[in-house]
Structures are given as C-alpha cells and as structure tokens.
Amino acid sequence: MHPLLEMARNRIVIFDGAMGTVLMASGLGPGESPELWNIEKPSLVMKIHRQYYEAGAQVVHTNTFGANQFKLADRGLSDKMRLLNMEAAKIARKACPEGKFVAGDLGPTGKLLKPIGDLSAEAAEDGYHKQADALFKGGVDLISIETMFSLEEALCALRGAKKLGNVLVSVSLTYNRTKKGFFTMMGEGVEKAVSTLEGAGADIIGANCTLGSKDMIELTKELRAATTCPILIQPNAGQPKTRSGITTYKQTPSEFASDAKQIRAAGANMIGGCCGTNAEFIRELARAVA
Amino acid sequence: MADIIKQIYNAVVEGKVEEASSAVQDALNSGLEADEILNKSLISAMDLVGQRFGEGEIFIPQVLWSAKAMQAAMDLLKPHFTSSRSKDVGKVVIGTARGDIHDIGKNLVAIMLEGAGFQVIDLGVDVEPEGFVEKAIEEKADVIAVSALLTTTMQSMGDVVSLVKERNLPSVKVIIGGAPVDGAFCEEIGADAYGIDAMDGVRKVKELLSR
Numbered sequence: 001m002h003p004l005l006e007m008a009r010n011r012i013v014i015f016d017g018a019m020g021t022v023l024m025a026s027g028l029g030p031g032e033s034p035e036l037w038n039i040e041k042p043s044l045v046m047k048i049h050r051q052y053y054e055a056g057a058q059v060v061h062t063n064t065f066g067a068n069q070f071k072l073a074d075r076g077l078s079d080k081m082r083l084l085n086m087e088a089a090k091i092a093r094k095a096c097p098e099g100k101f102v103a104g105d106l107g108p109t110g111k112l113l114k115p116i117g118d119l120s121a122e123a124a125e126d127g128y129h130k131q132a133d134a135l136f137k138g139g140v141d142l143i144s145i146e147t148m149f150s151l152e153e154a155l156c157a158l159r160g161a162k163k164l165g166n167v168l169v170s171v172s173l174t175y176n177r178t179k180k181g182f183f184t185m186m187g188e189g190v191e192k193a194v195s196t197l198e199g200a201g202a203d204i205i206g207a208n209c210t211l212g213s214k215d216m217i218e219l220t221k222e223l224r225a226a227t228t229c230p231i232l233i234q235p236n237a238g239q240p241k242t243r244s245g246i247t248t249y250k251q252t253p254s255e256f257a258s259d260a261k262q263i264r265a266a267g268a269n270m271i272g273g274c275c276g277t278n279a280e281f282i283r284e285l286a287r288a289v290a
Numbered sequence: 291m292a293d294i295i296k297q298i299y300n301a302v303v304e305g306k307v308e309e310a311s312s313a314v315q316d317a318l319n320s321g322l323e324a325d326e327i328l329n330k331s332l333i334s335a336m337d338l339v340g341q342r343f344g345e346g347e348i349f350i351p352q353v354l355w356s357a358k359a360m361q362a363a364m365d366l367l368k369p370h371f372t373s374s375r376s377k378d379v380g381k382v383v384i385g386t387a388r389g390d391i392h393d394i395g396k397n398l399v400a401i402m403l404e405g406a407g408f409q410v411i412d413l414g415v416d417v418e419p420e421g422f423v424e425k426a427i428e429e430k431a432d433v434i435a436v437s438a439l440l441t442t443t444m445q446s447m448g449d450v451v452s453l454v455k456e457r458n459l460p461s462v463k464v465i466i467g468g469a470p471v472d473g474a475f476c477e478e479i480g481a482d483a484y485g486i487d488a489m490d491g492v493r494k495v496k497e498l499l500s501r
Contacts, residue, residue, distance in 0.1 A: 112354075183349065187352075
C-alpha cells in the first residue's frame with residue numbers, strides 16, 4: 001500500500017492551502033505566469049511549501065496547476081512544459097521533510113473537449129500524461145488532479161497519469177450547489193462522478209474550489225455515501241456570507257477550521273485548503289482536526 | 291409560417307445546430323424578415339434556455355449547444371437585417387478582475403453574449419482596471435464586463451468603475467458578475483448592473499443598452 005494511503009488509515013491527513021493567491025500576495029503581478037516562478041523565483045516557491053509543511057501539512061501540491069501544455073500555450077510557454085514541471089517537483093521535494101509527501105498538481109486545460117470544444121480527449125490525455133511524467137521525473141509521490149469542472153476532462157487526466165503505471169492518483173472535481181443538489185458545471189452529479197472515477201482507477205476522490213467550507217460539509221456527506229475510497233476535501237476561503245441582504249466578509253482561519261472539524265466528521269480522510277487560504281488557515285486546520 | 295418559426299425555436303432550445311441553420315435558411319427563402327425570425331424565435335428560445343438553466347434543469351453543455359445553434363442562425367440572418375437595425379447589437383470588453391484567474395464564468399458569459407449577437411473582446415484573466423478601460427476606449431465598446439470568484443479580487447471591480455468615471459466615459463456601462471457579487475456590492479461600488487449567472491448577465495447587458 002502507498003505510504004500516504006497507510007497514513008490516511010490511521011489519521012486525518014492535512015494538505016496544503018492555496019498557491020496562486022499566496023503567490024499574488026508575494027508579488028506575482030497581473031498577467032504573470034505563476035508557473036514561471038518555478039524557474040525564476042524557486043526560493044520563493046520553496047518558502048511557501050515550507051510554510052505549509054511547518055503549519056502542519058503532510059502533503060503539498062507542486063506549483064503546476066496551470067502547467068499543462070494547453071494552458072501554457074496561452075502564455076506562449078508550451079516549450080517549457082517539461083522544465084517547469086520537473087523544476088516544480090524538485091522544489092517541493094527539497095522542501096519536503098522526511099515522512100511527508102509531494103503531490104504533483106494537474107489542473108484543467110481551460111479548453112472544452114470535443115464536440116462542444118476543439119480539444120480531443122486523446123490530445124488532452126496525452127498532454128496530461130506528459131505533464132505527469134515530468135512531475136514524477138522531478139520526484140513527486142503522487143498526482144493530484146484538481147478543480148475539474150468536467151468529469152470527462154478529469155478522466156483524461158486520470159488516464160494520462162495512470163499510463164505511467166502503478167502511480168497513486170487523487171481526482172478532485174469542483175461542484176456547484178444548485179437547487180437540485182451538487183453538480184459539476186457540466187451537470188454531473190456526485191454519484192455518477194464518483195462511480196465513474198472509481199471505475200477508472202482513482203485512488204482518492206475529492207472536491208475542491210468553488211464552494212466554501214460550509215457547503216463542503218454537506219458535499220462530504222454525499223461523497224462519503226457514494227464511495228469507500230479515501231476522500232480529500234479542499235474548500236475555498238474568503239467566500240462571502242450575506243447577512244440580512246448586505247455585507248460580505250472574509251472568513252477567518254478559525255472559522256474555516258471549525259467547519260473542517262465537521263467535514264472530518266462527515267467522512268473526509270484528507271483536508272486542505274483552496275483559493276484564499278494560506279499557512280495560517282492550515283495551522284488552525286491542523287490544530288482543530290488533529 | 292408559424293410552423294417554421296416554431297421549428298427554429300425548437301432547434302435552438304434543443305441545441306440542434308444544423309437543424310437551426312436549415313430552418314432559418316428555409317424561413318429566409320420563404321420570404322420571412324430576418325428581424326421577425328430573430329424576435330419571434332431566436333430570442334424567446336434563448337430566454338427559455340436561460341430560464342431552464344437558472345432552474346437547474348439543464349447544464350452548461352446544453353446551454354452551449356443552444357448558443358451555438360443561435361450563433362449559426364445569427365450568421366445567416368446578419369446580412370438580412372434591415373438598415374434601421376445595426377448589425378451588431380453592441381460591443382463588450384470582458385475579463386476577470388485583477389488577481390483573479392478563475393475564468394470559467396467569464397468564458398461562459400462571453401460565449402452567451404456572442405450567441406446573443408454582441409461583439410465580444412475577451413481580455414482573458416487577471417486584468418488591470420486600466421486594461422479594461424483602455425481597451426473599451428480603443429474599441430469604442432458599450433460595456434465593460436468584469437468577473438471575479440474571490441472576495442479578495444472583487445474589490446478591484448470598484449477601481450474599474452472609478453476609472454470609467456475619472457476618464458469621463460458616461461456611455462461606457464460596467465457590469466459585474468461572479469459568485470461573491472450581489473446587489474449590495476454592485477450598489478456600493480456604483481457599477482451599472484450585476485449578473486446572477488451567465489444568462490442573467492446577458493439579459494442585464496441587453497437592458498443596459500436599451501436604456
């Protein structure tokens with residue numbers, strides 16, 4: 001058994017928080033590519049990883065959310081795909097203490113698959129395969145597919161990663177809460193998504209982004225009812241709450257952490273943070289659910 | 291005559307691109323006015339699609355197919371609109387707010403606006419307020435549309451509004467959208483409108499331009 005799954009059998013596993021919003025807070029300018037910092041400012045990226053490990057994370061994600069060849073092409077960086085992913089993996093590996101883990105992050109292509117869009121499933125799968133390969137060459141322990149709003153695209157990433165052989169892959173979709181329940185943007189419900197992903201060999205099933213920690217409690221219950229796989233939940237922070245029709249306000253780390261307790265009680269095995277979270281959120285989270 | 295209108299309406303609602311095109315071609319051949327086809331079938335079809343989407347009965351793929359059918363129909367109709375009607379209903383500069391890289395919602399709105407006949411200039415993600423305003427001036431756009439997912443990035447929407455006022459561009463309307471945006475926030479920053487979802491955004495843009 002993969003040592004991460006073994007850890008998850010015995011305890012709640014803490015994942016890291018956001019990378020993108022933290023990089024912005026560290027001076028990443030508008031229009032700059034976060035992935036480029038893997039070669040331009042590696043020590044800064046490493047510092048962020050270290051802060052998450054020190055805050056109590058057992059797993060951090062590489063700074064490669066947008067480092068697939070399709071997204072990079074939009075920035076004119078597709079020739080750097082392999083380099084950016086390998087370097088990102090090396091940076092995280094170097095920051096990673098003994099006994100902890102590095103997850104190679106795969107994010108959406110930003111394109112729609114055929115026939116609605118122009119990208120073929122084969123091309124998407126191949127692109128993800130190459131990205132996952134570069135991440136493993138750089139030293140990651142597992143692949144973490146995140147923020148997928150299309151089940152079909154998530155499957156492309158899963159198949160692409162699994163082509164490398166017996167590697168551990170987590171697949172996390174992003175759900176919207178509608179009047180009729182939780183659905184991906186493309187209209188896939190929880191049960192269908194989970195059974196499809198499990199059938200295709202996903203080792204960890206998750207949900208991240210879009211929803212804040214409150215909504216994630218409910219979603220976790222539904223995921224738990226649908227699967228026996230380990231569940232990874234990474235809510236956003238900074239989602240607004242409307243009180244009597246006015247005021248939006250930012251969620252504090254301790255509010256986030258208290259929701260995380262309920263997410264754990266609802267059946268999550270692994271919890272981290274998505275957009276808007278930082279090391280402080282992860283520290284409170286680790287304290288609350290440990 | 292009513293049949294062919296109904297046929298176009300159904301093809302757009304069901305997102306059947308080729309059927310929509312051929313029915314529109316038939317309608318034009320039979321002597322129907324382009325304006326009539328637009329008003330009696332296409333617009334009401336997209337309204338129904340928007341309503342179903344809002345109710346959670348259909349999802350993005352269905353909406354996109356309907357938008358594609360609408361677009362195909364519009365391509366056929368455009369050369370036939372009477373001169374009193376401008377060929378483009380309006381020009382929109384769109385992008386996500388400074389610091390925000392979440393572009394799903396923005397992309398949807400862009401597609402839906404195009405489907406509704408607008409000319410859309412997509413500035414992509416993480417756009418500075420100056421970027422929106424300068425492009426709007428350069429392109430003589432009617433509307434600036436800003437999208438944000440995070441409470442931290444939505445603040446820059448206010449900067450876009452201020453900059454439009456500073457540059458004295460009363461003809462340029464600002465519409466905002468995204469999960470954290472609500473009526474109170476829209477009012478607070480003085481934006482002209484906000485969209486609850488993609489369809490509502492398109493509706494609001496139409497309203498802004500018909501004033």
